[in-house]
Every structure is written in structure tokens, then in C-alpha cells.
Amino acid sequence: MDSVVLIESFAEFARSKSIDRPTMISVLEEVFRTMIRKKYGTDDNFDVIINPESGDLEMWRTREIVDDDSEDIWDYDKIPLAEARKIQSDFEVGEEVAEEVKLIDFGRRLVQTARQTLIQKIKDLEKEMMYEKYKDQVGELITGEVYQTLRNEVIVLDSEGNELSLPRTEQISKDRFRKGDAVKAVIHKVEMINGTPKISLSRTSPVFLERLFETEIPEIYDGLISIRRIVREPGDRAKVAVESYDDRIDPVGACVGMKGSRIHTIVRELGNENIDVINYTDNFELLISRALSPAKVSSMQIDREAKRVSVFLRPDQVSLAIGKGGQNIKLAGRLVNMEIDVFRDIEEQNEEDVDLSEFVDEIDEWMIQELRKIGLDTAKSVLALSREELVRRTDLEENTVEEIMDILRKEFE
Template sequence: MENIALIESFSEFKDDKLIDRVTLMAILEDVFRNALKKKYGSDDNFDIIINPDKGDMEIWRNRVVVADGEVEDENQEIALSEAQKIEPDFEVGEDVSEEVKLIDLGRRAILALRQNLISKIHEHDNTNLYKQFKDLIGEIYTAEVHHVRPRVVILIDDEGNEIVLPKEKQIPSDFFRKGDNVRGIIESVELKGNKPQIIMSRTADKFLEKLFEQEIPEVFDGLIMIKNVVRIPGEKAKVAVDSYDDRIDPVGACVGMKGSRIHGIVRELGNENIDVINYTTNLQLYITRALSPAKVSSVKIDEEKKRAEVFLKLEEVSKAIGRGGHNIKLAGLLTGYELDVIREGIAEEEDDVELTEFSDEIDGWVIDEFAKIGLDTARSILNQDVADLVRRTDLEEETILEVIRILKEEFQD
């Protein structure tokens, strides 16, 4: 057998991690039969014997001996004189098996055959890779940074598979260098042409849930259940936990002594602030817990509209809303209710005015900045210290003083 590049390549394929011997032999036979059809018009009378372990193969063409001058199909029949060159004892009507050398197919056909073989092997690999990672969707995966681009980080796992971490799936504080190990969840697998594209995410709620499973034994063992997870990646998260065993304090077990257990998770997420709360089917209590660290006075629920009015003392409002409005937003997502903050005592102030009433004199973005810290009426701002407002908002002192001047003029009038 000629030791051509096609045969030499068998050793490459037989060690492929994603292909078994039986499948490899089937692919090889299919590729060779296609080549034989192109060369001879049919492959029905060919036997193909493949031994990929040795990097060897044989092709035999079977033809019937006919009298000289009576050959009608050169692929199926062979003239007696030609058959007797192979073996002198052949007679008309007998079957002749003749080995076909790969070189007989022609150099161009051999190159095309090798290319087709490689293509089918890769197609098989890609199909298996797609199935492999489809089963890993929602699971934590670790890979190494191979290349950092402006909009995406390309990762390579231990088996050489390429994984994509897009910018929008990265935590804002993430910073990667080539060679860094990165953890995230496999969020999706998409076929781009015939090649699967594996997408990793570090911003998905599921990533935080899976980190709890990895880092906290009671969660991994099923003694503590994660009921819900909501996140603003890199900023704040809320996790509702529960346990069927009354002897287990689910919050205490997750947080650990002085935060020892949750510290690793916080660090992994770029110092994301994580609130762990006890889940309950008592909706009023659940909403109250979700708004921690604020102390809620009472809750009025409209189940039909999925809304709840949360009554708080004035000094608790900013805690409930949180920096940038993150706390109240996450509490709403966690409970599934739209939460309206009602300041106790403000309703009785007949001469108070909503801040939006001043939209002709105060820019909308300035009004939004005050609203983020729970200040949406004139008196709620006038009752604050200017230095405190500068600290709690992204507004300049000059802007705050101008707003106060406008509000004071309203009450003087």
C-alpha cells in the first residue's frame, strides 16, 4: 500500500477525543465510497477494508469474467484475457477481486478525498461538541483567557475548546489578562455555520446561584434551597433561601461567621453586595425582608395589580431605595411586586409639592437624582442637610443650592 498523506492522517483521527473507532471507520468508508462513485460510476461492487489503528486500508473491486470483446460495463465486467493476467486459471463466468490502489484514483482525487475526510471529521466533532455543551448550559465552567478584545474575551478550556465571554456578559469591574482562569456559567450554545459558538456569562442570576451551590455545603447537599436570585451585576444582589429543617438557619449558614462563607462569592463577583434573606410564603413579611436593611412600618398589598405600598419612616426611605435605586428595584424583582414607597407623615403635609411639579425650572435628570435616594417632594429635600445631599447624590453643591432656592420660593409665595 502506498504510504500517502491520506493514510498517514489516520493516526491523527483515531486519537481524536470526540470520535470512536466505529464512527471513524464509518466516516472513512463513506468518504472512499463517494470517491469511487465519482471515478467508476458506482461503488456497489467494491469492498473496503479499513484498519485506522494501523493507518492502513484496502479497496477491492469485484468483477465478472466475460469473453473478450463482450465487456459492456467496464466497472462490473472484465475481459477474460485481462482476468488471466491477474490469475491464469480464471474462466468466463467467474468472479475476480482486484485491489484498487489509491494512487489509481489520481492525485487530484486523492487531495479532494483527504479534504472531504477532514471536513467530515470536523463536522462530527462539532456535532458532538454542540451536544456536549448543550448539556452544560446553566452549569459553572472554568476556562483560560486566550485573547482579550474590546467587545469580547476568548477563552480556551483544558480540551482546547473555544469559549466566548462577550463584554455585556462580564461584570463591569472584570479585568482579564492572557492566562487568567475565568469562571462563569455556560449560558448558550449557538451554531454558527457548522461550528458551535459557546457563550459564557458572569452576569446571569444563575451564576450566583451556582456559586452558592459550589461554596456552601448545605446548599450543595440540598439542606438549603435557593428560592430566588436577582442581581444588578457588580453592584448588588438579593438571594432568598429556605430550609425544610427547622434546626438549620439558612441565612446564617450561607453567610457564615462574620461573612466568612459568602466572602469568596462576593470577591468572585467583583465585591457585589449580596443580601441573603429568609424566604417565606407570607407576602407582607417577604416584602419587608426583601427591603432590608430598611425597617418597614407596614405593607399594603394589591394582589390583582401585583403592587404593594410600603410605608416607611422618613429616615428609612433612603435605605429602602438604596444607592441608585438598586435596593427597591431588586426587592421588587425578588418578590414579583411593584413596590411604591409611602413616607409616613408626608401625606398630612398639605402644603408639600411633588418634585415633578417643578419640571419647568428643574431639569429632569436632577429630579431623577433626588428620586434615586427617595426624595421626590419639595419638603423631603428641604428637610435634608446640603452636605448630606452632596454626598448621597451625583449632584454638585451649586446645583443642589439652586434647587433649594427654587423650592423655598414656592413656599414663600
């Protein structure tokens, strides 16, 4: 194989990857020096001169001329006088001989090995450059093209054709991708596994939602509005606490936009995920009330040591506070980093109703607590739900729920 072909093929790759000239020459030189070491045992007395642009290669072997009877004639950097005079007739002992070594002198096998080494160097450089490119970009938003959909992941190509992984666990439940689709995600994790970079993406991370807010809402991108906290049930519901550093800017209004124009773009990207944007405040009680939106809280008791909050609401507000499948109260608790217990406001309670605490002799305390966790603290509030609904929303077994309902029904017979 011609050295020009070897060098030009590598130089073309290096230029396409924006590899600087010194690195390019260093890689090429190492490949040819490896070939020299395999043939001559050392490369100490060799000079390798490469011009990547033209593909020119020169390899020179320098040796000192010694007398034909000298004991040094077998040293790698010595040459007998008789042999030196075959190169040039007027050489004398003590002079140096610079002899050009041609690629053809190494034989087909060594040249082929050099080619394979160069190919491997290219692959290693690609892997290293890919890792270096992404290792400091964790949390950044990226748009790629779906290349392949597999059972456990989607392979996404970036703008340079690098393969990135969007695992099934990092996809929103409503995500459906086909080859060629454009997909947005954040760089979630960058690892080097057995010398190969693994770039994992995420669409379920709160960071993904944060980056979408930065993209769609100029005030956040410019730093006028800050996102204080995000909690998500990906694809279903999210709560975003925002704060404005300018009193003239309403942070919630700026995020939602005129008639919801800004937030709708984000909602569509997330498969119609319901997003509650709330105004952050250092007033903890007010923050809890806002976190439970759209429910209206009547009063609350906060136990900071136990990290627990008891909130009291009118009966018609309890289901709003809890939300579908308990999502609203769960996200509100994560947003304020507290366990939230919901109770009906006693003043609003029907006089004919009976508090569950009155049944402690017949119903175990832990069962009553399970019902209280979903906002049920009176007999009628429990009986108002079906047996199936109670089983679904609590950790109680079906037969246990039936026994509890029988006990409560007897109270009103």
C-alpha cells in the same frame, strides 16, 4: 501520499477526541469511497477494508467475467474474459474476479483531494462534538483560561482547548482579564451558526450567582437549602432568597458562614458585589419587609391586582429602603415581582412639614409622583436634597426641578 499516513493521522486525532472505532472506520471508509466514485463512477462493486490501528488499507474491485463479444462488457460490474485471463489464465465466463486497487492507481490529484476531504471531516467532527458537548450544559459552571481579550468579548479556552466567548455584555463592569487568567462563568447560550458552534458564557446571569452558591455552600449542593429567587445588578448588588428544608438549619446563617467566610468568597469572585441573603417565606408582607432590608418597614398597603405595594417607613429608614441610585428598592421590587412605592410614616412627619399633595394646584401630579417614587412625599424632604441629586434620581429636567424647589421654598418663607 501513503495510505498509512492518512489513516494513522486521522486515527490519532480520533483517539484524542475519544471517537469510537465504528465512527472512525465509517469516516475513513466514506473518504476512500468518495475517491473510488470519482475515478470509477460508482463504488457498488468495491470493498474497502481498513485497520485504523495499523494504518492498513485494502480496496477490492469485484466483477463478473463475461464473454468478449457480450453486450455487457461495458457494465461497471463486468469484465471481458480476455482481460480477466490477464489477471489469472484459467478464469472462465461466469466466474468473479476480485482485483485489488492500490492508492497509487488513483493518481496524485485524487489522493490529495482525499487528504483535504479527511482534514475537512476532522474539522466537521470537532465542531459537531463541541456542539454536542455543550448543548445540554447551558447553566453549568465552567472554569477556563483567558486566551485573548478583544473589544467586544474575551476568548476563553476550556480544558480541551475549545474557544468559548465571554461577550462584553455578559461581563461584570469591574472585570479586568489578561491572557492566562483563570475565569469562572456559566454556559449561557449554545448555537450552531453556519455550521460552526458558538458557545457564549455569562458572569452577569443570576444563574452564575446560583452556581457559585452551590459551589461554596454544601447545604445548597446537598439540597438541604433551596435558592428560591435571585435578582442582580451585576457587580453592584444582589438579593438572594433562600429556604431551608430542615428546621435545624438557619439558611441565611449557613449561606453567610462564620464571620462571612462563605459569602466573602462569592463576593470577591463578583468584584465585591454586595449580596443580601434573605430568608424566603410564603408570608408576602414579611417577604417584602425582608426584601427591603436593611430598611425597617413600619407598615404597608398591597394592591395585588395592580401589582403595587405602598410601604411606610420612618424618615431615617427611607434612604436605606431606596438605596444608592435606587438599587435596593429596584431589586426588592424584582424579588417580590411588585412595584414598590416608598412613603414616610405620617406619624413621624414633622408638624411644620407639608405633604406634596397640598401643592397639586401649582405642581403637576406626574411631577409629584416622580418625587414620591424616590421616597419624597413632603416639601422638606425634597428641599433637603440638592438640585443635582433630584435631577439624577428622577426623570425631571433641571429647570423643572428648580421651579418645584422655588414653589416649596415659598411655602416656608
